[in-house]
Amino acid sequence: MSLASSAADRLSRLALGTTFAWLGYEAATNPGGRVNAAADLGLPNPEAAVRFNGAAMAAGGAALALGILPRAAALGLVGSLVPTTIAGHAFWKAEDPQVRINHRVQVLKNLGLVGGLLAVAARRSA
Template sequence: MTMIRAAARPMLAAMFVAGGFNSVVDPKRVAAKAEPVVGAVADRVPGVPKDAETAIRLNGAVQLGAGVALALGLMPRASALALAGTLVPTTYAGHPFWEIKDPADRAQQRIHFLKNLAMFGGLLFAATEHRKKRTKRSRWSCS
């Protein structure tokens, strides 16, 4: 692993570890915003809890676990994909800038939405990065 990868993974994971921990410990702070999205997802996806606080805790637990795994380089592709999956409902529920009338609030929520979109892109990069396979070479080979 290069030094850049060793530094980049924990940087990318830090927000998920912190946010996931907060969601597990205190889901009430975002439950009202998440309730409509949780209900819509629960109606369409089997296994998703209908209770907003339970769904937030579950989402937070996945973010916390996958964030730690990504930071440590454990199953980085699977961890990055799991985090990307949690980011979609989190962003949709948390930053619906298109519904906000006040220009200042709308601009602030758009910034957060785009920040999450950028993190989603970083996670897709992490999930699709290819490792070079090491091959045994003779000390005498020219390649």
């Protein structure tokens, strides 16, 4: 792997990882409105589910940023984005057009994050 490719690999893991570490920490320590979204899914303990998912994102993000098992961390983060996206950004349920647009943007953003995570997972050096 060239020096430029290696640096880009490290920077991409750092950028993705810190994003998940920060947002996961926020969800784990301050679940707030996320609990209502999780409750809409019929989860028995939505606050615990939000905190657990946030902690998983924070741990996976930290591992990815630090280069610790980056392939496993990236794939774990992909898995954590699925419930987050379904519970938190159900644009198909929104009646207000602006709310629908905002949630659709978040779904597309998460799709982009999934793409970045899959690229990390597919790297030979991961």
